[in-house]
Amino acid sequence: MTDVPTGARHVLILGGTTEARRLAARLADEPRLRVTSSLAGRVAEPRLPVGEVRVGGFGGTEGLARWLCEHQVDAVIDATHPFAGTISFYAARAAASVHVPLLALRRPGWVAGPGDRWHHTDSLAGAAALLPGLGERVFLTTGRMGLAAFAHLTGPWFLVRSVDAPEPPHPPRMEVLLDRGPFTVAGEAGLLRRHRIDVLVTKDSGGAATAAKLTAAREAGIPVVVVRRPPVPEGVPVAEDPAGAARWLRTVLG
Template identity: 55%
Template sequence: MRILLLGGTGEARELAHALAGARGLEIVSSLAGRVSDPVRPGGIVRVGGFGGAEGLRNWLTGNAIELIVDATHPFAATMTAHAARASAELGLPMIRLNRPGWTPVPGDHWLRVPDMAAAARVSAETGDRILLTIGRQGVGAFAGYTRPWYLIRTIDPPDAALPPRHEVLLARGPFTVESESALLAQQRIEVLVTKDSGGAATSAKLAAAREAGIPVVMVDRPPAPPGLVEVTSLGAAREWVIDYAAAHRGRTPERR
């Protein structure tokens, strides 16, 4: 059974590795290519876009894919929507691995907002020195704010319009609470802006902000397409795929 694994996340790499131990499955991991030097999973890997939902549908048909596993970033809404549309049009099963979002704990001061435009407005109203940890694609929403100073942390340089007062810091997680606390103190950060991505790789900034008493502008996740089968853990995703393959191949794939 050929499976398209839409990846780019740590969970996707771990899932590709976990499914490699199941006989009878061929995993094709797809990376969007938005990061210049992505961490690649093992096995077959393709890099780049599909050309929208229609291009994805054609690729799925041409490559005899029998199951779609969407383990993209929680904010990769366009890719998820295209996959859901192609899945429905072709009658292909699809499962979404969506890691849980972060949950505030005592001492957190979170300002939840629905989108990046709201994040730009609320953060500018809250402080003058702002750390952006939103990736490079959303930075353009802050370009029109001339008063605050922004520290923009991304893996690759942003290619959108930038606010006039800024500094770009190129860095890749995971980060520690100690290093995040030091960054907040050294740069005299007053507001942290982040997306509710969930996961452990970049959660240290939340603990550092809590310890420093710094407010966090938290961008909510985009809504998922209706009707998706969704799991929230690597183990659940692996079991679902293996059980599906067993039911549709008439035998149980060998497990580790």
């Protein structure tokens, strides 16, 4: 643990996103704060934020509540990926049980524009059900954890992009592209052409780092299946950027 001044308020950032890293950097120069960033440990070589970092799960709601008490946490900011729903609900229940204020930091979702051919669904299973009517060569950018939802589709060919290599079960006709954003429109357009992609599947993660594929799909006239993000737990306030999260901290910590 790094040296912190006596009486510093302890802030836990549930991280793993660009916004979480930016928030940790923003708070690093606050002398009255001690900031710990927590990463789930699902990525082999994560981009680490500045300051204290812990890696791994907490053991569910009770484990997280216990950690908050043992480490005297004064505020929690859930800056996990918009689709990391389980930890968000653990955090909401744990923070409420030990009376620690909690904020969700969520980047805004993507919004369709003129020329977009988007098909929305609430789940990966729903996305898989839509594919047979939309295309045969699929660019799948939903991450390595949900490929089982597409494993039964023997007809389409999939280009799967993820940071780490996926594990079975997965579609039988598949090529894996290991890469990490940010991506450019020109790069995404070239990828669509080279692989003759005729449908894109993505989660509404929002943000600029991976939005270029949507522009490339629009320009190519390719339909996009967009999986809606799960809701933030009821009653949890939301900030859309690190500046808003910092303002919330000033309010709740005084």
